Amino acid sequence: MPLDAPTAFFSYSREDSDFALKLAQDLRDAGACVWLDQLDIEPGQEWDSAVEDAVMRCQRMLLILSPASVKSRNVRDEITFALDEKKIIIPVLYQDAAIPLQLIRIQHTDFRTDYDRGLKILLKALGVGPQAAASAAAATAAPVESQPVVSDAERKGAAERAQLEEGRRQVVEQAPLEQKRSGAPAPSLAIVSPTLKKIAVAVCGILVVALIVYWATRPKQQQGATQTPVVQTQPSSPPPSAEVSPGRAAAEKAVTDKAANKLAADKASADKAAARKAAADRAASDKAAADKAAANKAAAFRQPATEPLSAQAMFDKGNEYYFGRGVSKDYKQAFSWFRKAADAGNTTAMANLGVMYEHGYGVETDYNQALTWNRKAAEAGDANGMNNLGFMYRYELGVAEDYPKAFGWFRKAAEAGSPFGMDNLAEMYENGYGVEKDPRQAINWYRKAAQLGDQPAKNALKRLGASP
Numbered sequence: 172m173p174l175d176a177p178t179a180f181f182s183y184s185r186e187d188s189d190f191a192l193k194l195a196q197d198l199r200d201a202g203a204c205v206w207l208d209q210l211d212i213e214p215g216q217e218w219d220s221a222v223e224d225a226v227m228r229c230q231r232m233l234l235i236l237s238p239a240s241v242k243s244r245n246v247r248d249e250i251t252f253a254l255d256e257k258k259i260i261i262p263v264l265y266q267d268a269a270i271p272l273q274l275i276r277i278q279h280t281d282f283r284t285d286y287d288r289g290l291k292i293l294l295k296a297l298g299v300g301p302q303a304a305a306s307a308a309a310a311t312a313a314p315v316e317s318q319p320v321v322s323d324a325e326r327k328g329a330a331e332r333a334q335l336e337e338g339r340r341q342v343v344e345q346a347p348l349e350q351k352r353s354g355a356p357a358p359s360l361a362i363v364s365p366t367l368k369k370i371a372v373a374v375c376g377i378l379v380v381a382l383i384v385y386w387a388t389r390p391k392q393q394q395g396a397t398q399t400p401v402v403q404t405q406p407s408s409p410p411p412s413a414e415v416s417p418g419r420a421a422a423e424k425a426v427t428d429k430a431a432n433k434l435a436a437d438k439a440s441a442d443k444a445a446a447r448k449a450a451a452d453r454a455a456s457d458k459a460a461a462d463k464a465a466a467n468k469a470a471a472f473r474q475p476a477t478e479p480l481s482a483q484a485m486f487d488k489g490n491e492y493y494f495g496r497g498v499s500k501d502y503k504q505a506f507s508w509f510r511k512a513a514d515a516g517n518t519t520a521m522a523n524l525g526v527m528y529e530h531g532y533g534v535e536t537d538y539n540q541a542l543t544w545n546r547k548a549a550e551a552g553d554a555n556g557m558n559n560l561g562f563m564y565r566y567e568l569g570v571a572e573d574y575p576k577a578f579g580w581f582r583k584a585a586e587a588g589s590p591f592g593m594d595n596l597a598e599m600y601e602n603g604y605g606v607e608k609d610p611r612q613a614i615n616w617y618r619k620a621a622q623l624g625d626q627p628a629k630n631a632l633k634r635l636g637a638s639p
Contacts, residue, residue: 538569
């Protein structure tokens with residue numbers, strides 16, 4: 172879903188995922204522009220960066236209100252950010268919940284008892300409905316063509332041109348009549364006929380004279396001689412001195428031109444064949460070069476069978492496939508390499524397997540497997556595994572919700588140097604989850620996480636008005 176000015180950002184608790192997904196799909200089907208992490212974050216994309224970018228760029232926020240979202244720290248951060256940035260917040264009441272104080276005066280859309288009615292109201296608020304359709308229809312209606320305005324000067328000029336043309340027509344029509352009145356003879360067959368007669372008489376006289384001369388000068392035949400017609404044979408070919416007739420010259424030229432054209436056509440055909448062969452040779456050469464490069468790359472990537480990879484090398488290969496570094500992104504290959512590295516004792520690979528089982532990356536989602544691998548990593552001293560375990564107890568993923576256990580694992584992860592563990596521990600102190608509320612401890616741990624580059628911790632310090 173492209174992010175633009177009218178796009179609405181979904182802010183909700185993970186426990187309300189089913190409702191948020193259904194509402195987003197229904198809104199999209201009706202033509203609304205909405206952004207939902209479940210639909211718009213691509214595999215491999217950093218979740219926190221994608222959400223932060225969407226919140227920054229969307230001008231509207233659809234806030235799903237429920238007991239879970241009211242308690243969610245992430246939702247509260249998003250509300251605070253939206254209010255600070257003057258964004259439009261549209262509360263969507265999904266379940267009975269205490270509406271946050273900042274939103275008391277904002278009109279909400281109620282989905283608790285009548286989903287369809289709530290959907291219609293929400294579509295209208297997002298600009299999708301009969302009113303928007305009418306506006307679009309009005310915008311696309313063809314404009315009425317205005318009649319050209321003709322000035323008095325233009326009308327006068329047109330009248331003068333029409334009068335001039337009428338005068339010319341009358342002159343042409345009256346010309347034969349004027350000739351009759353002036354006595355000038357009009358050309359007719361009566362004038363031409365005497366001339367033709369004179370020419371005919373002259374021609375006949377010439378023919379008569381020619382006939383007389385012929386009879387007077389023709390050779391006389393001897394008496395009694397047999398009158399045998401003389402047959403003149405035509406030579407098979409004219410003598411060298413004879414002139415070639417124009418017809419024969421044209422025929423010979425046509426034969427020559429035809430031969431020349433055939434020669435040119437043969438040469439063009441040969442040139443095309445040579446060009447096709449050259450192109451085929453180049454394509455074959457390019458393919459051979461590409462195949463060789465691919466083979467070299469594959470050979471360089473493969474590890475010789477005689478040199479088994481270390482656990483760290485297998486973990487690095489898992490990261491290459493997970494993030495698409497130098498190879499195509501492939502979660503199944505990443506999972507395979509992380510599993511090999513974990514079996515070889517790499518604790519970070521164990522924690523990564525826990526995350527992949529939790530989210531279904533390259534393998535079916537399996538919370539029991541996620542819990543098993545996170546526990547192995549945590550027991551081996553890996554800070555990521557400790558933080559993952561705290562997360563599962565905090566959000567009830569495959570285990571019962573247990574804030575004290577979540578607090579304990581976050582505490583261990585933070586003390587082991589995990590910025591995520593520090594950030595989660597600060598949230599527990601801020602809200603009193605599994606421990607007494609302690610704003611000073613919350614700010615202290617937020618500050619430590621921010622110094623290690625954790626963006627949510629930086630946002631929390633800004634929200635609390637504390638320095639980084």
